[in-house]
Amino acid sequence: MNDMVGIVIVSHSQDIAKGTADMVRQMVGSEVKVAFCGGNPDGGLGTNVPLIIEAIDKAWSPKGVAILVDLGGAETNSEMAVEMLQPERRNLVVVCNAPIVEGAVMAATEAAGGSSLEEVRAVAEELSVA
Amino acid sequence: MSLEPEMFKSLVRAAAEQVIASAPELTALDQAIGDGDHGANMKRGFEAVLGKLDLIGSQPLDEAIKTIGKTLVMTVGGASGPLYGSFFMAAGEALSGSKQLPDDLAEVFSRGVGAVSARGRSQPGEKTMLDVLFPVLETLKAEAGQSDLIERVRTTASEAVARTAPMQATKGRASFLGARSVGHVDPGARSSCVLLHAVCNTLEAGQ
Numbered sequence: 001m002n003d004m005v006g007i008v009i010v011s012h013s014q015d016i017a018k019g020t021a022d023m024v025r026q027m028v029g030s031e032v033k034v035a036f037c038g039g040n041p042d043g044g045l046g047t048n049v050p051l052i053i054e055a056i057d058k059a060w061s062p063k064g065v066a067i068l069v070d071l072g073g074a075e076t077n078s079e080m081a082v083e084m085l086q087p088e089r090r091n092l093v094v095v096c097n098a099p100i101v102e103g104a105v106m107a108a109t110e111a112a113g114g115s116s117l118e119e120v121r122a123v124a125e126e127l128s129v130a
Numbered sequence: 131m132s133l134e135p136e137m138f139k140s141l142v143r144a145a146a147e148q149v150i151a152s153a154p155e156l157t158a159l160d161q162a163i164g165d166g167d168h169g170a171n172m173k174r175g176f177e178a179v180l181g182k183l184d185l186i187g188s189q190p191l192d193e194a195i196k197t198i199g200k201t202l203v204m205t206v207g208g209a210s211g212p213l214y215g216s217f218f219m220a221a222g223e224a225l226s227g228s229k230q231l232p233d234d235l236a237e238v239f240s241r242g243v244g245a246v247s248a249r250g251r252s253q254p255g256e257k258t259m260l261d262v263l264f265p266v267l268e269t270l271k272a273e274a275g276q277s278d279l280i281e282r283v284r285t286t287a288s289e290a291v292a293r294t295a296p297m298q299a300t301k302g303r304a305s306f307l308g309a310r311s312v313g314h315v316d317p318g319a320r321s322s323c324v325l326l327h328a329v330c331n332t333l334e335a336g337q
Contacts, residue, residue, distance in 0.1 A: 039207075040167070040171065040174070040206075040207025040208065041174060041204075041205055041207050042170075042174060042207070044167070044170070044207075045165075045167070046167060046171065046207040046208050047207060047208070048207050049203050049204050049211065049212070050204055071303065072209055072302055072303055073208045073209035073303075076209040076212045076213065076249065076250070077207075077208075077209065077211065077212055079212070079249070080203055080211070080212035080215065080216075080249070084203070
C-alpha cells in the first residue's frame with residue numbers, strides 16, 4: 001500500500017537538481033522517493049545517461065517513475081536512459097513535459113496521494129498547457 | 131572497398147582523432163548559437179571511444195559499431211551523445227540483421243540517420259546534424275558504386291555544412307535564439323562533417 005510513483009529530477013546543474021529535490025522534500029515530505037542528478041561525466045554543466053539510470057534505480061517504485069528535466073539535452077539523455085533500462089521497466093518510466101521545479105513539486109504531491117504514473121504525469125504536464 | 135578489421139580500426143581512430151582535434155572549433159561554433167559545450171562533449175565521447183579501440187577492433191563489425199554508439203551515449207554528456215549514439219547503435223543493428231557492408235552502405239547509413247531523426251524528433255532544414263546526414267545519405271543512394279563516391283560524399287558534406295549558416299534553428303538550444311541563429315554554421319552539422327571527412331580521407335588513403 002505504500003507504493004508511490006517515484007520522482008527523478010534531471011538538470012544540467014547538480015545544484016539546481018539538488019535544490020529542486022530539497023524543495024520537493026520540504027513541501028511533500030519524504031514518503032515519495034525522490035532522486036536527482038545533474039552534471040556531465042566530468043562534473044561540468046550537462047547531463048549524463050549513467051547517472052540518470054542510477055537515479056531511476058534509486059527512485060524506483062513498482063508504480064513507476066516520473067522524470068522532470070530542464071533543457072533539451074536533459075530530455076534527450078533521459079529518453080535514452082529509459083530505453084537502456086530492462087525491458088520490463090521501460091514502460092513504467094515517463095519523461096514529463098513540464099517545468100522542472102513546479103513540475104517536480106506537483107508530480108510529487110500527486111504521487112504522495114497514491115496516484116498512478118499517468119495521473120502524476122498529467123498533473124505535471126498541466127503546467128505546460130497554460 | 132572492403133572493410134577489414136584493421137581498416138575499420140583505422141577509420142574509428144581517424145574519426146575520433148579528427149573530432150578531438152576539432153573540439154576548439156566546435157566549441158566556438160556552439161558558443162555562438164548554443165551553450166558552448168559541443169567541442170568538450172564530443173572530445174570526451176571520442177576519447178572514450180579511443181580508449182575502447184582494442185575492444186572495438188576485436189568485435190564483429192555490428193557489435194563494434196554498437197559499442198561505439200553505447201560509449202558515446204554513456205560519456206558525451208550532452209544531447210549529441212544520444213544523437214550520435216543512436217546513429218551508431220541503429221547502424222550496428224542493421225548489420226546484425228541482414229545488411230552487409232559495403233553492399234548495403236546506403237541502407238545501413240539510412241537506418242542511422244533515421245534513428246537520429248527519431249531521437250531528436252527533427253527533420254532536415256532545422257539547422258542540425260541532419261542537414262549534413264540527409265544530403266550525404268542522398269549521395270550514398272544516388273552514387274552507389276561510382277568510382278568517385280568518396281569524393282562526392284566529402285563534397286556533399288562540406289557544402290551541406292555551409293548551407294546550415296543561413297538556416298534559422300527550430301530545434302535544440304539554438305532555437306532559443308530564433309533569427310539570431312542565422313549566419314552561424316551549426317556545430318552538430320560541423321561535427322558530422324568532421325567525422326565523415328575523416329572516414330573519407332582514411333578510406334582514400336587505404337585504397
